[in-house]
Amino acid sequence: MNNQDNLVEGIVVKAYGGYFYVHDGVSTRECTLRGRLRYLRQQVMVGDRVLMAPGQDRGGIVQEALPRRSALLRPAVANVDQAVIVFSLRDPEPNPGLLERFLITAALNGITPVICFNKVDLTKEDQVELVTRYRENYNVVVTSAKTGAGLSFLRETLNGKISVFAGPSGVGKSTLLNSIIPGLKQKTGEVSARLKSGKHTTRHIELILLADGGFVADTPGFSSMDLPDIKPEDLAGLFPGIGDYQTNCYFTGCLHYKEPGCSIKEAVEEGNISKGRYLQYLEFLEQLMDRRRH
Known part of the structure; x- marks a missing residue:
């Protein structure tokens, strides 16, 4: 899209080696930053909408970064509509605590989460409950990705949106993308037999244009994520299915921890709330309270 100053609006699809690759709806240009933006380089992210001055030989200069509607810091992507949070059901084993951290981070950034449980062909009975x-x-x-189960539904979920694939190493993010995007050849790695964790095969973030519209980003995998800095009293509201019950607690400001007359604890006892998710809530709550004490 062109504006009256002959600048072209586009989206940053990759930032690598000091260059910013901007897709303008037709093609992608290799751009540098305008002088005053070079000192703010960390503020220009993959996913940013920018105004650029086209140059010769598919080059250009980014003149201005437009306001964002959302931003993730890890992985660092702007203007994301949804986060496809990928965990394998086996090899490596799923980590519910890490999954919940992803979900909380997405909620705090106003990004819709989609949970993708991959490697269903390796599923054991005790993982069905998860x-x-x-x-x-x-x-x-x-x-x-091996049998093709669920791939058509996953592909439809991505259409018309800017999506980011996130999750630990070795869960199959790149393999899934290779399976649903014809011609894509993302590097993949084997899961370590000794450590039961994956190798980091994606080295930088890149938005991949989808045939039916939208973009998807594969991101480097990682095995840990800090719990966001939130107030303990706000935590329950970030657990869908748990926070729905907190309005009936006896005490105002109930943390659903050791207080009597807690409707959430009652819902757990009655089987209306998963005990596993409630225990995860308590673990996070204790971490947040410990932060306050220190």
Whole structure:
């Protein structure tokens, strides 16, 4: 899109080696930053909408970064509509605590989460409950890049949106993208037999244009994520399916911890709230309270 100053609006699809690759709806240009923006380089992210001055030989200069509607810091992507949070059901084993951190981070940034449980072909019986636990409150896709299960539904979920694939190393993010995007050849790695964790095969963030509209970003995997700095009293509201019960607690400001007359604890005892998710809530609550004490 052109504006009256002959600048072209586009989206940053990759930032690498000091260059910013901007897609203008037709093609992608290799751009540098305008002088005054060079000192703010960390503020120009993949996913940013920018105004650029086209140059010769598919080059250009980014003149201005436009306001964002959302931003993630890890992975660092702007203007994301949804986060496809990928965890494998086996090899490596799923980590519910890390998954919940992803979900909380997405909620705090106003980004819709989609949980993708991959490697369903390796599923064990005791992992079925994990899928059921999250299906009650989130959009959940169960896939297998090996057998093709769930791939058509996952592909439809991406259409017309800017999506980011996030999750630990070795869960199959790049393999899934290779399976649903014809011609894509993202590097993939094997899961370590000794450590039961994956190798980091994606080295930088890049938005990939989809044939049916929208973009998707593969991101470097990681095995840990800090709990965001939030107030303990706000935590329950970030747990869909748990926070729904907190309005009936006896005490105003109930943390659903050791207080009597807690409607959330009653819902757990009655089987209306997953005990596993409640225990995860308590673990996070104790971490947040410990932060306050120190």
